[in-house]
Amino acid sequence: MRALVTGRQMKEIDAYTIHTIGIPSLVLMERAAMAVVKEVKRLAAELKGKEAGQVRIWSLCGPGNNGADGVAAARILCLEGYQAEILMAGDPGRQSDECKVQLDIARHVGVVVREWQRAKGESCDILIDAVFGVGLTRPVEGDFKECLVMAAESGASKVASVDMPSGIHSDTGAVMGAAVKADVTVTFGWEKAGTVLYPGRSYGGRVVMADIGLPSQALAVVKKNGTGEYMFTCDEKDLKRIPGRPAYSNKGTFGRVLIAAGSKNMCGAAYLSALAAYRTGAGLVKLLTVEENREILQQRLPEAIIDTYTAKQLMEEREKFERMIEEQMSWADVVVLGPGLGREPYVEYLVEDIMTSAHVPVIIDADGLNTIAAHPYLTSYYTESITITPHLGEMARLTGESIADIQENVAAAAKAYADRYGITCVLKDAATVVAGKAAGIYINSSGSSAMAKAGSGDVLTGIIAGLIAIGMEEDAAVMGVYLHGRAGEEAAKLKGQHSLLASDLADCIGKAMKQV
Structure with a gap:
């Protein structure tokens, strides 16, 4: 059986890993970005007739750490020769420290960074969705809703979501007013319940669970503390738990x-x-x-x-x-x-x-x-x-x-x-x-x-x-x-x-x- 986690549990796992285990958040972020890049390159390879330098990639990023993952992914892709640029959503004054650091790094290496509104009417080949992560708990409204609508109208052939499809509740799978529909969702450490429950499951596409260095003991601590319900699902290996049939029987x-x-x-x-x-x-x-x-x-x-x-x-x-x-x-x-x-x-x-x-x-x-x-x-x-x-x-x-x-x-x-x-x-x-x-x-x-x-x-x-x-x-x-x-x-x-x-x-x- 494999564990599923809620948004709150995932935040506690991150906090335990960073503050108790001592793994810096930027290290985890870099590994998360590399996992996203791996899947984006796989999507790019499916675009017929386009070399890396011809593939236009938008990384649509929010002001939190999910957005910071998207910024880092765009920077890596840009350095590898893709036409990757960063579209920022949300109030710059509310950007997390990690997001600010990642944006500084991206600008220093020449990645184009602009507000998402400036991309209206344009199109891309691949969209990286990094607007919201696991923390979304209220309906998407205002500029953020317009941003997600723009993402849907971007003309992207492929969409990769970071951790969760933006607009999907990580615990229940509910659509919170508007949501991005992904071809692949790269999630970190453990799958989120919201991509197993419907309708979130139909928005997540293929879900890839990436190992970014989160220790299993972090999940064990969260389970022990009893924060929210422990959720799980089965896979093929669990069939071995079904009793066999002894030869001497009737x-x-x-x-x-x-x-x-x-x-x-x-x-x-x-x-x-x-x-x-x-x-x-x-x-x-x-x-x-x-x-x-x-x-x-x-x-x-x-x-x-x-x-x-x-x-x-x-x-x-x-x-x-x-x-x-x-x-x-x-x-x-x-x-x-x-x-x-x-x-x-x-x-x-x-x-x-x-x-x-x-x-x-x-x-x-x-x-x-x-x-x-x-x-x-x-x-x-x-x-x-x-x-x-x-x-x-x-x-x-x-x-x-x-x-x-x-x-x-x-x-x-x-x-x-x-x-x-x-x-x-x-x-x-x-x-x-x-x-x-x-x-x-x-x-x-x-x-x-x-x-x-x-x-x-x-x-x-x-x-x-x-x-x-x-x-x-x-x-x-x-x-x-x-x-x-x-x-x-x-x-x-x-x-x-x-x-x-x-x-x-x-x-x-x-x-x-x-x-x-």
Whole structure:
């Protein structure tokens, strides 16, 4: 797992490195500038028919240390023969000491420095965006907003942002009024949460994490001090944490998954969750569904055990039904509750019976969540073994907040709900967030827009359940979300961005797990 940091945390890391470790800020700045130069030269090489001396580069710089990085990068590029010049934004009287030093050096070696307004109507080949760094916390207005608009109209074929795309909040990924859209973002030390969360992720382009000499102990100190939430994401090597399959084993070794899902003529969600649980490695999967679904589910997934009930039994034979549910709970190692259940009156009783009888991990999704939203007393049955997997609409119904308010800070919304009830919350979005028992907040970096299809969430619940079944309870939600995204990437390669179906996701789980 790799760490993600907020703007405040990054500032504290810088301060610790400079004042406690003793590495001068100008040394760090020079290394940062060299990292930016490396990527700008790579972009320049992609410009067909232009030698270095023909490539016009603007370094658009703010008055802070982010701007100072941009000034230093322009100076290095100019000395290497590129047509690099510096466009300054902001009040000169508010320039940081480092920015002033870098500007003096640039002028002494002959780099052109001028105000950004003087470039209006002109154009460049490559734009270096160094207006704002990680410290932006308020909307971009006035001259700065005009400056970012000019950057968008500069005609640049390529854009390289320094640390963060200017105008993107480094913690939430929100567009703060106006923002630069980069082809590459060169970030220092650790990636910022704002380039993993949307919409910031769509503005950052290819994110390059540059080592400029920030010591890992600086991050450890910030984590220990508890400044803000610790956030992280996964990459391919984390797949090795998924348990292997011992040679001496049987189907019982790999756990029993019970999936309470499906209503009359709505068995697709049940099928997809069960298929995904099996593909992830579960040894036994049982579907608890209405009688009308028995035949089709037996045909579609003969590997699954099918137990059924009727709405009449559930409503009119309460004691008998509750005993049946208790028996089902004693059989299961993990329960999925909700996919495709519908919103008939009997569903409330089913959800309550399972939540009160389960002594194993329960994953609640879809209509299970809608039922809880409609009957808030059901939250009293939440335990630390419960994982919920709402999309933004379901989260809005659970919390009473608007989707727009939740989108402003998806990570904070997931964390607040998880902390309030002591559960794990998997808040599904283009960059899904997991908050709960694990230390910190997980932000997913896998997947693609090809996965935005009906049934994708049902596959996710099955994957998480399958991971719990094979012995990965503590990190199942995090790894399940990451694996789900990887399966989506593999399926998109086979089916294309438009043609992927949820069943393709399930069928590609094995390929996504190839590192296990």
